[in-house]
Amino acid sequence: MIDICTKRVYAMFRLAACLMVVLFALSSCNHRNGSQGVVVKGGGAMDSTLVIAMLGDADYLNPVLGSTVTSGNIIGLIYPSLLQSEFDTTTGLLNYMALEKKLREVTPGQGKKDPKGALAKSWTMSEDQRSITYILRNDAFWNDGKRVVSGDFKFSYQLYGNPVIASARQQYLAELIGADKGKVDFDRAILTPDDTTLVFRFYKPVPEHLALYHTSLTPLPAHQWKNVKPDEFRHSPLNLQPLGAGPYKLKSWQQQQEIVLASSRSSNLPKPGTIPLITFRVVPDYTVRLAQLQTGAVDVVEGIKPEDFTRLLKANRQIEIKTVGLRVYDYVGWSNIDQNEYHKSGKIRPHPLFGSARVRLALTEAIDREAIIDGYLGEYGVICNTDISPSLKWACNERLVPHSFDPAAATALLREEGWLPGPDGILQKQGRKFSFVLYTNAGNARRNYASIIIQQNLRSIGIDCKLEVQESNVFFESLQQRKFDAWMAGWSIGLEIDPLDVWGSDLKKSRFNFTGYQNPRIDALCELAKQKMEPTGARAYWLEYQEILHRDQPITFLYWMKETQGFSRRIEGEELNISGTFYNIDDWRLRPSANVAL
């Protein structure tokens, strides 16, 4: 009996081993089926392939739907664009370029972007600023050989505006005829008298720079998509076979693993990409991305934390850190209004702790922002005064003097406001202790670091600040519902200034005014600035806007951060721009491995 039993046991182990071999073979086959096309041999695949590590996969490689940063980067390489844009670092203004026309003259030393990538030859803005007419080039072709025509744009804008498709870019259509009545009238708003003429018509006068920005959405080839119904658009198999006209085309896409782009030999927008293959590899874990950059397995890693710079550069001299900014800032939000009262009765009353601008100023003065910068960001952080970035030089108010770290002044201000130390050392006013919870989202080491310093700073002037970390999705939902008294978060700003969503007094309309701050002058300034047809004409309004925010301290602005990217030195010709790390990637070159200086 025992012998039969033991033989069976061994037979089962043998069977399990055989099963494993089959499984392993299956998973390998699965992988191989995902790839196709050319393989560059000789000199190693790495010599002809640029490898970029990314945190997550692209959601769609379709410009109407793609909404992640990765999607945006890849779509920019595959699809053609009506105009080329460039951020002028000397003025902080965005410039738009067609083949034969530029929005504004370029400052010497700027203007490195080749306008040959633009589909438009030129444009004309009507005198009443209610329409813009583009003349398109007639020598641009989709990868299947069909010509790019004005009809592609009209077709694509109808997709962008279709509520069933729910494109995240439908806001770009907000000035087109009919949008004011809730539905764009495409027959009147976009005209295509012939294949190379494209006219956009607006229901109100629109500044030229805004018209250019909003009418240069990426087109899709109408002939490929015309038979796809809107309710099938999001899951159409065509989403996996993007047909573009840009310097690269999709070679393979293994979802959640890698996206490989190959230089498009036929492209004249502006030319085939210089590097033969670009691989975007999904590496979700930060430590592993760092390790891969260090070992040379990947060439570009975005968002390297300052604390890792020294070790990384010491370990591998072929790595360099490049910075770009400033577009991102962190802040501590104080609820200006009594949120509970607002939720209950809709009435606006000052928050019992943070309702007074003087108290908020005291809090800002009590927080040692320099210490946070010195301790975490080093030279990659700059004190933040308001939400207009120092990079937007034309609008930034450089006369503002940052509120310095001054606990004594903060204590005096709080005393004047009636906050006096209680028996336990915590400030009190009319029996209420100055005690609150500061919320922040999980997984952000920088904010964790800052929140601990803030807690200590506030404790030293008698304020009890408890820290609580929430899962990001939960945190964001609570923030939107204005549930927090105090929180720490950040914003990434757009290159066009439009802050009404964040500070507008109409709390129902201004969905991102989490603090409940209300100031009619801020509303008026934002509206006045919008009416200026040339952005620099609004400078005076923006200067005043910043003075008001600096005075009222609706939030404590902490610091601007430079975005820091790790690059392998084998990449040549890369130019980083505030408008994107991969802004001129089609011009990058790879040094052969043998020539890389050690």
Place this chain on the structure above:
Amino acid sequence: MLIYILKRLLIAVPLVFGVLTLTFFITRLAPGDPAAFFIQPGISPNVAEQIRAQYGLNDPVPVQYVKWLANVLQGDFGRSFSRAQQPVFDVIAQALPITVTIAGLTLVANFTIGMLVGIISAVRQNSFLDRFLTVTFLFFYSMPEFWFALMMIILFALKYPLFPASGLNEIGAEGFGPVEFVLDRLWHLVLPLTVLSINGAAGIARYVRGSMLEVIRQDYIRTARAKGLPENVVIFKHALRNALLPVITLMGSSLPFIFSGALFIEVIFAFPGMGRVTVEAIFARDYPLIIASTFVAGSLVVLGNLFADVLYAVADPRIKL
């Protein structure tokens, strides 16, 4: 036995269904919004509404449940919210072979290492080697897997770059020959499998040691020795085969643990398997994908347990099911 298996499978249906219903309500009632990504400045407030309407999230939860139930009973688990609206089973079909491979190879490695260590520990009971192995394996056993994985990467991918830190294959591996490709795949699996198997092997080693010690004391082992059989034959042919019987049950029940371990490993080593699918689905509040992943994981646990029971009966004719 066939009736027994059928009975167990029938009982499993309401069990898995109950798990899915629970998951449905937990995900719907937990805070978070699948359309949250579309709520940001510069994006029209209509977008989040349109997305919610597309996903059917504007209905009350009981109505959503009835609709979901009707679809599931027809075998339709829906389309993923976060992955380009692919049918959820397509997403899982891509991810499952990878996780099953990792789990399978881990299982093999777990048992091989575990048995080996267990035998040595039992045969050399209370020796220095026994204590050394026990302490070493318990040390690794008590280490969190994600931390152990990161340490392995720092050591063997960074300090001594012997193995790759992530991915299933090298860049340009599609141009390799079949043998080279498989070797490259194996090379990429060394670190993750080591992490998973060292952790699991420690537990198995304890079981094998205990079981072996019990068997070694049996009369038939003494008889085998008395017959003058070499010690190798006594240990491997007579003792081990019998000591393995209780270990078999471990195989089925260790499946869920290996799957949950694969979850961390897949995120750290960037393998697009079930673990990563589930984690990302949870963070994105991708309800259909969360439910489908739970369905797959739940079914595997039930089947794993059934498999262990059946194996036991197959291996040991004394057991009748």
